[in-house]
Amino acid sequence: MDVYGKNPENETGRYFRASVWGWHPLAEYLVEVAPNLMGKVTYLHSNDGDGLGPEDSVALATALQQALTSGHTAAYVQARDEAIAALPRLTCRFCEGTGTRSDEVGVRLGFTARNWCNGCDGKGDTESWEASYSLDASRVREFAAFVRQSGGFEIW
Numbered sequence: 001m002d003v004y005g006k007n008p009e010n011e012t013g014r015y016f017r018a019s020v021w022g023w024h025p026l027a028e029y030l031v032e033v034a035p036n037l038m039g040k041v042t043y044l045h046s047n048d049g050d051g052l053g054p055e056d057s058v059a060l061a062t063a064l065q066q067a068l069t070s071g072h073t074a075a076y077v078q079a080r081d082e083a084i085a086a087l088p089r090l091t092c093r094f095c096e097g098t099g100t101r102s103d104e105v106g107v108r109l110g111f112t113a114r115n116w117c118n119g120c121d122g123k124g125d126t127e128s129w130e131a132s133y134s135l136d137a138s139r140v141r142e143f144a145a146f147v148r149q150s151g152g153f154e155i156w
């Protein structure tokens with residue numbers, strides 16, 4: 001996702017980039033910290049140009065800064081990471097859980113001969129898909145700095 005400052009005060013407020021895997025958990029956290037402000041953003045999870053105006057952006061930055069300072073962000077990130085780590089692992093779809101990829105590709109690339117699978121590194125299972133979506137406090141800090149100086153923002 002590309003988030004653009006509408007009227008940036010400086011370079012920091014011009015642009016914020018996040019992968020899909022980084023944006024969704026960050027967006028969820030924005031709603032957690034500032035539900036009233038974020039309630040104004042209808043299209044938070046898609047690239048439709050939705051966003052907030054300048055005053056709401058400063059208010060959001062202030063709420064995020066308070067959450068970072070109070071330890072709310074660190075506790076949220078830790079709880080989130082623990083919840084994801086506790087999710088059941090997924091059976092690898094390339095080797096069907098055997099740890100050896102023996103389909104056409106596996107045979108052709110010699111994985112069958114080595115008793116290995118490139119989908120799971122031979123383990124037979126993989127992390128839950130939620131583990132691909134990451135959030136950490138430094139990203140929250142980065143977004144707070146962006147949004148404070150953005151003059152309002154749009155999500156594309």
Ligand SMILES: [Zn+2]
Nearest residue numbers: 092095117120
């Ligand atoms: Zn596998």
